[in-house]
Structures are given as C-alpha cells and as structure tokens.
Amino acid sequence: GRPKNHIIFLILNIAYIMSKKEQNHKLRSASGRPYTNHENSKSAGRRGPLLLEDYILHEKLAHFNRERIPERVVHAKGSGAFGTFTVTQDVSKYSRAKFLNQIGKETKVFLRFSTVGGEKGSADSERDPRGFAVKFYTEDGNFDMVGNNTPVFFIKDPKKFPDFIHTQKRDPKTNLKSPTMMWDFWSLNPESLHQVLILFSDRGTPYGYRHMNGYGSHTFSMVNADNERVWVKFHFKTLQGIKNMTGAEADQMRAKDMDFSQRDLVEAIESGNFPKWRFMIQTMTDEQAQALPFNPFDLSKVWSHKDFPLQEVGILELNQIPRNYFATVEQSAFAPAHIVDGIGYSPDKMLQGRLLSYPDAHRYRLGANYEQIPVNRCPFAVKNYQRDGLMRVDGNGEEGPNYYPNSFDDIYEDASYTEPAEEIKDPVADFFDRNEGPGENDHFSQPAALFNEVMNDYDRHNLVANIVGAMQGIAGPKRETIINRQLCHFFRVDPKLGAAVAQGLEVDVEAVMASLKHE
Numbered sequence: 212g213r214p215k216n217h218i219i220f221l222i223l224n225i226a227y228i229m230s231k232k233e234q235n236h237k238l239r240s241a242s243g244r245p246y247t248n249h250e251n252s253k254s255a256g257r258r259g260p261l262l263l264e265d266y267i268l269h270e271k272l273a274h275f276n277r278e279r280i281p282e283r284v285v286h287a288k289g290s291g292a293f294g295t296f297t298v299t300q301d302v303s304k305y306s307r308a309k310f311l312n313q314i315g316k317e318t319k320v321f322l323r324f325s326t327v328g329g330e331k332g333s334a335d336s337e338r339d340p341r342g343f344a345v346k347f348y349t350e351d352g353n354f355d356m357v358g359n360n361t362p363v364f365f366i367k368d369p370k371k372f373p374d375f376i377h378t379q380k381r382d383p384k385t386n387l388k389s390p391t392m393m394w395d396f397w398s399l400n401p402e403s404l405h406q407v408l409i410l411f412s413d414r415g416t417p418y419g420y421r422h423m424n425g426y427g428s429h430t431f432s433m434v435n436a437d438n439e440r441v442w443v444k445f446h447f448k449t450l451q452g453i454k455n456m457t458g459a460e461a462d463q464m465r466a467k468d469m470d471f472s473q474r475d476l477v478e479a480i481e482s483g484n485f486p487k488w489r490f491m492i493q494t495m496t497d498e499q500a501q502a503l504p505f506n507p508f509d510l511s512k513v514w515s516h517k518d519f520p521l522q523e524v525g526i527l528e529l530n531q532i533p534r535n536y537f538a539t540v541e542q543s544a545f546a547p548a549h550i551v552d553g554i555g556y557s558p559d560k561m562l563q564g565r566l567l568s569y570p571d572a573h574r575y576r577l578g579a580n581y582e583q584i585p586v587n588r589c590p591f592a593v594k595n596y597q598r599d600g601l602m603r604v605d606g607n608g609e610e611g612p613n614y615y616p617n618s619f620d621d622i623y624e625d626a627s628y629t630e631p632a633e634e635i636k637d638p639v640a641d642f643f644d645r646n647e648g649p650g651e652n653d654h655f656s657q658p659a660a661l662f663n664e665v666m667n668d669y670d671r672h673n674l675v676a677n678i679v680g681a682m683q684g685i686a687g688p689k690r691e692t693i694i695n696r697q698l699c700h701f702f703r704v705d706p707k708l709g710a711a712v713a714q715g716l717e718v719d720v721e722a723v724m725a726s727l728k729h730e
C-alpha cells in the first residue's frame with residue numbers, strides 16, 4: 212500500500228501545482244478578478260453605449276492616468292545600472308566603514324547618471340553637468356554618494372540653489388531656455404566661474420556616461436576605529452578614458468539620437484563590456500585644513516592633487532541593466548544624508564543644505580515610505596518606531612511596540628557608532644558678505660590654473676568657442692551690461708581668455724574700459 216499512496220500523493224501534488232500555475236497565468240484585475248475580455252468594453256448592444264459597471268475598463272483607464280509621478284525637479288533625465296564595488300586598498304587608517312574594511316570585499320551598488328536642467332524627455336547630449344549618484348548597499352546600511360561629473364559647483368550657499376536652477380530652466384513667459392537668465396546669474400555670482408569654465412570646456416558635453424569621472428565634490432569626512440577624523444574628497448576616475456564631444460558634435464548627436472547616453476550604457480553592459488571607475492580619495496587633517504589659504508569646505512574650489520594626492524580605495528563596476536526602468540531608475544532616491552558609520556558630513560554649507568533637501572524631495576515625489584521601494588531598501592530589515600503613512604508595505608512593525616523606550620522589544624541604541632565631537636568657536640550670525648572674507652573671495656586662481664596649466668590650446672580654443680556661442684544668445688535691454696560684467700570675470704581669470712571672448716562677441720574692450728573710466 213505505501214508506494215501506491217506515494218504515487219497518488221505525487222499525482223495530486225502535480226495536479227495542484229498545475230492548477231496553481233494556470234491560476235498564475237490568468238489575466239486579472241488588480242484585486243484578482245479574472246478578465247473575460249481585455250480588448251472590448253461591455254456595451255448595451257453591439258454598437259454601444261458602454262456600461263458604467265465595466266469596472267475593468269474603469270480600472271485600466273484610471274491606472275493609466277496615474278502612470279506618471281512627478282519628475283525630479285532637477286536631474287529628471289537619467290540612466291541607471293547595478294554593479295559591484297570591490298575594495299583594492301586598505302584605508303582603515305582613515306575609515307572604519309565596514310564595506311571598506313577588507314581588501315577584496317564586494318558591495319552591491321546602484322548608479323544613476325543624469326543631466327541636470329532638462330525635463331525627463333530631454334536630450335542626453337545637452338551642455339550640462341552630469342549627475343553621478345551611487346548607492347552602496349552596505350552591510351551597515353545604505354551609503355549614497357550623490358555627486359556630479361565636476362569637482363566643483365556654481366554656488367557655495369544652498370540659499371542660492373532655487374534661484375540658480377530657475378535660470379537653467381525655462382523663461383516664465385516664452386517657455387524657452389534663456390541664455391540671458393543664465394549669464395545674468397553667473398555674472399552676478401562670480402563664485403560660479405570655476406564651474407562655468409568646466410561646463411563650457413568639452414567636459415560639458417561628455418561622450419555618454421561611461422567616459423567621464425564622478426566626484427563627490429563636497430568635502431566629507433572619514434572616521435577611523437580610534438575615532439579620529441580626516442576631511443575627505445571622493446573621486447571616481449573613469450577607466451574607459453575621458454572622451455568628450457565638441458559643441459558641434461553634441462549638437463549633431465542631439466538631432467541624431469536624443470537618448471545617446473542611455474543607449475550607450477545599455478548596449479555596453481548588455482554586451483558584457485562592463486564600465487569601471489577607480490574610486491579614490493584625497494584626505495586632509497584638521498591641522499592642514501586650518502593652515503589652508505582658502506576655505507576647504509568651499510564647493511567652488513578643489514584641493515590640489517599635488518598637495519593632497521589621490522589614493523585608491525577600490526574599483527566600481529557596472530554590470531547589470533535593471534529589468535524595469537520605472538521600478539528602479541525612476542523610483543530610485545539618493546540622499547547625501549544617507550551615510551554609514553566611518554563616513555561623515557562636513558561644515559560645507561552646500562552639503563548641509565542638501566542634507567535636508569533630498570529626503571524632503573523624495574517624500575514629495577515618492578512618499579514618506581520611499582525607503583521601502585525595493586531599489587531604495589537597505590540590505591537588511593530596518594527596525595525603528597516610524598509607523599504608518601501612505602504605501603507602508605513592510606509590515607509596519609507588525610504587532611511590536613510603536614514607542615521607545617518600552618519593556619517589550621530588544622531594539623537598542625549603539626553608542627559605539629558615536630562620531631568624534633566637532634569644535635565650533637565662531638559666532639552665530641548672518642554673514643551677509645558670504646562670498647567675501649578671508650580665504651573666501653578668490654574666485655579666480657583655480658579657474659586660472661585650469662585655463663593655463665591643465666587645458667591645452669585645443670581645449671582653450673573649444674572653451675572660447677563654446678562660451679561665445681552661448682553668450683551670443685544673451686538678449687534684451689540688459690545684454691550689454693550682462694556681457695560686460697561677465698567679460699570682467701573672464702579678464703580676471705586671464706586677459707587672454709577675456710580678450711578672446713570679447714573678440715568672439717565683437718565687443719570693443721577699449722571702448723568699454725573708456726566708458727567705465729568715464730563713469
């Protein structure tokens with residue numbers, strides 16, 4: 212009798228699995244009701260009208276109407292891929308971060324590249340900084356490095372960010388991009404000059420996303436096992452080599468393939484040609500920071516490689532295109548606030564502003580529980596006392612207590628994660644001249660080093676051509692004022708730069724100087 216029972220049991224089991232499988236293949240409404248007809252609406256008579264009771268029609272149209280979520284207010288157009296970060300060097304003297312604590316250790320990452328100013332459907336080859344946002348799914352929580360392909364930025368106080376971005380978006384009346392707004396803002400904010408020179412070099416139009424560097428840009432910190440802090444800059448150096456488009460090539464690419472960067476990334480990864488970056492850091496002690504002639508927390512400046520050499524940490528490789536773009540790339544949410552033990556913030560005002568801004572943007576764009584979306588989830592279940600809210604899908608703490616302290620659960624705080632204290636001796640004040648003051652108002656030396664020492668004649672030629680091409684678009688009654696104001700900044704970088712741009716714009720510099728003297 213036993214083998215016979217066994218066979219019957221087996222047959223029943225197979226039949227059960229088959230029926231389940233059939234169930235799973237049925238087309239159903241979201242609540243599970245099988246569809247009888249996916250393509251024809253229920254009508255009164257063959258020729259209609261339709262019935263209100265065709266709930267399935269209703270659900271199909273209603274869900275479709277809700278397919279779009281708000282696009283990111285900046286960095287709306289983007290591409291993403293999963294990959295692996297592998298530690299290659301021992302940096303334990305700087306950081307106790309667990310994902311860095313062993314040569315050969317691998318951590319899963321998700322990287323989203325983007326352009327900044329355009330809408331979600333805009334062209335990939337626009338002249339624009341490129342976003343370079345990496346989420347490390349570490350064993351100690353998620354670490355987001357939300358950087359750009361430039362080591363500096365246009366402004367150094369977060370209060371200027373919405374104004375700056377408005378100038379990169381569309382004119383309120385014409386709904387057109389406006390060189391007048393852009394150059395008006397830049398000329399009134401000379402701290403933008405460094406980033407403007409990078410943006411108008413050919414690095415402003417990189418050849419897709421694989422051939423550019425990524426930079427954390429801000430000064431961050433690292434803390435080691437002895438609770439010692441160093442200041443740090445993050446660099447991701449492309450191992451594909453730097454490759455850019457000229458202004459003319461970028462214009463052609465925009466017309467030929469709006470989605471070139473997306474296509475280039477997908478095709479490379481799908482064909483097994485995995486792009487890689489060398490993750491490197493620069494470090495600075497607090498003593499070195501005090502002695503620096505400029506503010507080391509100023510986002511418009513870099514730290515010289517000669518004084519603060521690059522040190523390798525590991526290799527980042529992208530090796531998997533997500534299986535669904537919306538679920539992953541569109542719903543991904545990065546935040547500079549997301550750090551792990553061993554990595555910390557710094558007093559950089561822009562970074563401080565961004566710590567608040569990003570999670571706020573995510574709560575608006577994706578909802579209060581955005582960290583529960585699979586792409587944003589940390590690799591282990593998170594326990595805390597946050598409860599409820601729209602789209603809570605992780606069990607909401609189940610039946611456990613929803614307050615702290617309590618006598619029932621075993622969740623505890625871990626004081627071993629405490630960061631070393633930071634000393635602040637300065638007065639609390641509104642510093643109105645925030646771009647001035649000791650070590651703050653040199654907006655010209657580093658752009659000059661870039662122009663004279665880093666660029667070659669070919670780079671300088673393209674830089675001037677790109678600037679002239681863009682400034683020719685300045686229009687309206689303030690055209691001359693804006694051009695002259697910006698020319699002054701270029702002259703202060705280097706008279707050759709000022710003269711070349713003036714010549715390209717057919718500005719008579721001598722006449723301008725004479726009129727200034729007259730005033």
Ligand code: NDP
Pocket residue numbers: 362408409412413414424448453513514515516517656657658660661665666670
């Ligand atoms: P280095 O000669 O050691 O480094 C120059 C850096 O400039 C290289 O990292 C290079 O990147 C990068 N670079 C080359 N062309 C451009 C461009 N058109 N736009 C932006 N970056 C470019 O010099 P220093 O460290 O002494 O810095 C000199 C100047 O170089 C700085 O004032 C700054 O303008 C620029 N720079 C400095 C960086 C830094 O972190 N120190 C980072 C990027 C730029 P790569 O090696 O990948 O080709």
Ligand code: HEM
Pocket residue numbers: 282283284285286289323324325341342343344357358359364368369370372426427428429543544545561562564565568569572573576
């Ligand atoms: C995206 C704000 C400066 C890199 C965003 C978003 C906001 C924002 C609101 C959209 C977030 C979302 O909806 O998901 C700010 C503010 C800044 C600032 C207030 C200055 C105070 C910077 C700087 C960098 C940067 C300096 C780079 C060094 C990025 C990147 C994204 C982004 C890469 C896209 C992230 C992604 O791929 O989802 N920023 N930003 N931003 N920002 Fe900033």
